[in-house]
Amino acid sequence: MEVNFSNIKVIGFDADDTLWVNETYFREAEEKFAGLLEGYETKNKIDQELFLVEIKNLELYGYGIKGFMLSMIETALDLSNNKVSQATLMEILNLGKEMINKPVELLDGVEGVLRQLSDRYRLIVLTKGDLLDQERKLQRSGLSKYFHHVEVLSDKKEDNYSNLLEHLEIKKDEFLMIGNSLKSDVLPLINIGSRAVHIPFHTTWKHEEVPFEDKFNGHLTLSRISEILKYLH
Incomplete structure (x- = not known):
């Protein structure tokens, strides 16, 4: 599949099971x-x-x-x-x-990808969960230096993304989201006119599963985060 991310200026990353084990x-x-x-x-x-x-x-x-x-x-x-x-x-x-109190275990290749992309793109974290816990994990991860902004959302639905992108003055067609959940990190972005990359984790909470027919929406699916570097220059 031909993928063109030439217009992308801002990249959002999910945190849990995209950057580190959760x-x-x-x-x-x-x-x-x-x-x-x-x-x-x-x-x-x-x-x-x-x-x-x-x-x-x-x-x-x-x-x-x-x-x-x-x-x-x-x-x-x-x-x-x-x-x-x-x-x-x-x-x-x-x-x-x-x-x-679990140590933060980065997924393979994460820091190298962030290091390379941070020179060319504005990187942000878009995650959901408990604010204190997510802030703690980000601090322990050592990854804070790569991100311009960190947002802990109450949920990841179309309105949540649209409102945040508007607040941060990010054009929807210039935004790319990378995450492990089709339901939270991919489908809402596709639906609002942004781009998304799915990097499945080996286990998924039942609540994040989607019907089979929703798994094919023209988005890019990768097996590991380092593969994104082939598509972002």
């Missing part, structure tokens, strides 16, 4: 959480209930580890009929704290 830690925490509640329900049932509670709570807590912690506690109370022990609740809290 979703892997949620899957690990879910495994441990299911182990803590194995006396009440099967692992499959625990996973299903936790997901439903997370989705229900998104409007209250937003995205991120803190909302995930609260949803785990609520799920534990529901599945145990409020009989879960204080010790188990403390272990659930500790699961979340462990996630927050």
